[in-house]
Amino acid sequence: MIDYDLVVVGGGPAGLAAALEAKKNGIERILILERDKYLGGILQQCIHNGFGLLYFKEELTGPEYADRFIKKLSGTNIDVKTGTMVVRINRKKEITALNSKEGLLFIKAGAVILAMGCRERTREAVRIPGDRPAGIFTAGTAQRYLNLEGYMPGKEVVILGSGDIGLIMARRMTLEGADVKAVLEIMPFSSGLMRNKVQCLDDFGIPLLLKHTISRINGKDRVESVIISKADENMSVITGTEKEIPCDTVLFSVGLIPENELSREMGLSLDKATGGPVVNELRETEVRGIFACGNVLHVHDLVDYVSEESEIAGRAAAAYIRDGLERREREIIVERAENINYIIPQKISFIDREREMIKFFMRVKRPEEDVRISIADGENKKLASYKRDLLTPGEMLVINFPEKLIKDNTEKIKMFIEKERR
Amino acid sequence: MPGKDIICILCPRGCRIKIDYNVDNSSVSNITGYGCQKGLDYGLEELHNPSRIITTTVRVKNGELPLLPVKTERGIPKDLIFPVMKEISNIEVEAPVRIGQIIKRNLLNTGIDLIAGRDILKYNGDEFPDKKKKGAEAPVIE
Numbered sequence: 001m002i003d004y005d006l007v008v009v010g011g012g013p014a015g016l017a018a019a020l021e022a023k024k025n026g027i028e029r030i031l032i033l034e035r036d037k038y039l040g041g042i043l044q045q046c047i048h049n050g051f052g053l054l055y056f057k058e059e060l061t062g063p064e065y066a067d068r069f070i071k072k073l074s075g076t077n078i079d080v081k082t083g084t085m086v087v088r089i090n091r092k093k094e095i096t097a098l099n100s101k102e103g104l105l106f107i108k109a110g111a112v113i114l115a116m117g118c119r120e121r122t123r124e125a126v127r128i129p130g131d132r133p134a135g136i137f138t139a140g141t142a143q144r145y146l147n148l149e150g151y152m153p154g155k156e157v158v159i160l161g162s163g164d165i166g167l168i169m170a171r172r173m174t175l176e177g178a179d180v181k182a183v184l185e186i187m188p189f190s191s192g193l194m195r196n197k198v199q200c201l202d203d204f205g206i207p208l209l210l211k212h213t214i215s216r217i218n219g220k221d222r223v224e225s226v227i228i229s230k231a232d233e234n235m236s237v238i239t240g241t242e243k244e245i246p247c248d249t250v251l252f253s254v255g256l257i258p259e260n261e262l263s264r265e266m267g268l269s270l271d272k273a274t275g276g277p278v279v280n281e282l283r284e285t286e287v288r289g290i291f292a293c294g295n296v297l298h299v300h301d302l303v304d305y306v307s308e309e310s311e312i313a314g315r316a317a318a319a320y321i322r323d324g325l326e327r328r329e330r331e332i333i334v335e336r337a338e339n340i341n342y343i344i345p346q347k348i349s350f351i352d353r354e355r356e357m358i359k360f361f362m363r364v365k366r367p368e369e370d371v372r373i374s375i376a377d378g379e380n381k382k383l384a385s386y387k388r389d390l391l392t393p394g395e396m397l398v399i400n401f402p403e404k405l406i407k408d409n410t411e412k413i414k415m416f417i418e419k420e421r422r
Numbered sequence: 423m424p425g426k427d428i429i430c431i432l433c434p435r436g437c438r439i440k441i442d443y444n445v446d447n448s449s450v451s452n453i454t455g456y457g458c459q460k461g462l463d464y465g466l467e468e469l470h471n472p473s474r475i476i477t478t479t480v481r482v483k484n485g486e487l488p489l490l491p492v493k494t495e496r497g498i499p500k501d502l503i504f505p506v507m508k509e510i511s512n513i514e515v516e517a518p519v520r521i522g523q524i525i526k527r528n529l530l531n532t533g534i535d536l537i538a539g540r541d542i543l544k545y546n547g548d549e550f551p552d553k554k555k556k557g558a559e560a561p562v563i564e
Contacts, residue, residue: 044540047477047478047479047491047493047539048477049475049477049493059475061477061491061493061539062491063491063521063539063540064521064539064540066540067521067540067541147479147489147491148487148489149488149489150479150481150488150489175476175478175503175504175507176478176507194429194431194433194436195431197429198429198431199431199474202429203474203500389435390435
């Protein structure tokens, strides 16, 4: 059995930032396990720009953003095993992994950071009926083919889902000569960032059809057409609104799911709303010394937030290894009102007089305009309140909550959103 | 009087900026709908000189990866996006490539260079090239 102070599972933006931060906080024996051949994770195929505006205060492409961390890493003694798949982690922090050079590996860790990222939802997950010919991809798979491996996925494209990867791929396929016929979105609003809608669709005259979905895919060997339909507010197809669009390729950009097979197998409870483990403010799961950060915890829309969150986890893992964490006698539960989809962290477990703010990452269920986000204690006494002009499910909201507002006897805090009174 | 509608992309609010202008001297006669000074600047820039940074890939010879991600160092005028893509499609580079390296100077006489977006090492037949990098050696397991 190999022994490490810290093992980081995943070498994408979350794993890299977490490992570097733990190193910076004095941890010496760190190992990153990455299943792909290269570090950097999904950033390597995200060749578009728009990364780093918050974290580096400049605009970078995905590979450039990854490169900053990879270069930093190569100046350290952090060990990296690429091409290595973790198949099991248990609650005693024993990790089973395998690769084609060393075979089966058993690793004992003092602390573990889960940074496995997320996966795309597929056609099957959204149950689109029809034939099963070639030419149907998730947007991210098409992105990998096009940007990393050098294959053009198709020529006439219909994209289902207006998530950011779908919008980015609409532009990318267009630039490479494809005819993107339309992007369909079943909801009445785009789930992607505004700048992506404008720069990826409007710039190229690609129509975004809201409240539309694909009701059938046609094709024998290759996709030949899709039938599109209008959808009602329950996301059900309205019969009689069918229209056929000839195409040879269908891309699905219908959401991301944190990849938590390993977490589930070790029995961590997952939050239904995030799809990731339940964590406290230091991103520690319910098993002490096992942390989670990045898209494995909840799907972020900006990698900048992933880096920031992963540094929280990296610092916390370092403190855990050095036995430097002061736990509260009772954890504070973070509750949320109906119109909030999720809040990270779900609980507050530590006392830290030095930190000034606790940062909450949250998402609303539907767009809200001119509102106040408020935080109240168990007796419904308002502790803090934040005005926001516009909240959308596509843009993660960051709330800084002053540590000093938490009293020693606080048992829960509750977050809610209400219309701003004029 | 001709007008132009621009959706501001600087924040999630997505203000709809409406600009009326005179064709003769291309002066702006009226601009409304912006929410802040930055939005006003963005609207005027989009009217006078809309440009986009192009990110794409070029082929790599003898590299550990078949494609190199590249970007234009600055925004390319919007109407040159497809001509520039065509120009870039003819480029092939020889590995190794360093991030930041200029891949092509002065694309279509715009004065704008094409820049490499990552390192690509020469392919050396190793299945896991990362392990060759300094500081990234896998420990030998006894």
